Amino acid sequence: MQVILIQDVDNLGGANELVAVKNGYGRNYLIPKKLAVEASPSNLKQLEEKLKVKRKKEEKMMAEINQVIAKLQEGPISLGAKTGTSGKIFGSITTLQISRAIREQRGYDIDRKKIHLNDEVKELGQYKATIDFGNGKNTELVFDVVAE
Structure with a gap:
């Protein structure tokens, strides 16, 4: 049967x-x-x-994801952080801060749980994070940490 x-x-x-x-x-x-x-x-x-x-x-969802990936890869995102005199950040940059920066600078709301930091961010400089959209789609996001 x-x-x-x-x-x-x-x-x-x-x-x-x-x-x-x-x-x-x-x-x-x-x-x-x-x-x-x-x-x-x-x-x-x-x-x-x-x-x-x-x-x-x-198919529609994959097209939207590809559009978001293209927009995220246009250039680095800037994150402001309070620093000491030696260039070290008070605390560290979190995925929540990255998610908010993406929303403000690129206009896309990405869940912070989908963002994975490759390194701990405790100093000024340029870093990479991986964003996993599911369905085998992910992208690397470049962001700069600058002093406020």
Whole structure:
């Protein structure tokens, strides 16, 4: 028996996936618990439409991510920090400060959890951070730490 999974099922497959199962397992467990529906021609058409819509959304999202990456790579972002006489920063630069600087200088709101610092930022200078957008897309962001 072939069924279309509505939800992820351990050791079987993910949502919107067509799988072959034994008749009893499909009729007595998956379908009554609303984990799957029978793979009828109408349900297969609905699945195809869902997958088509999902692909279009992913393509649109990838285009937006590419646009954001291009905007972020235009040049370094400046971060102001209070420093002592030797050029050391009081405290350190955090991902929250980088996120705010991106919002102010480039106009994009990037979650601070997606930003990963390559080094600790405790002195003035130029540094790099990695921004992970998910879906295998990431970029390096160059930022300058300058004295306020």
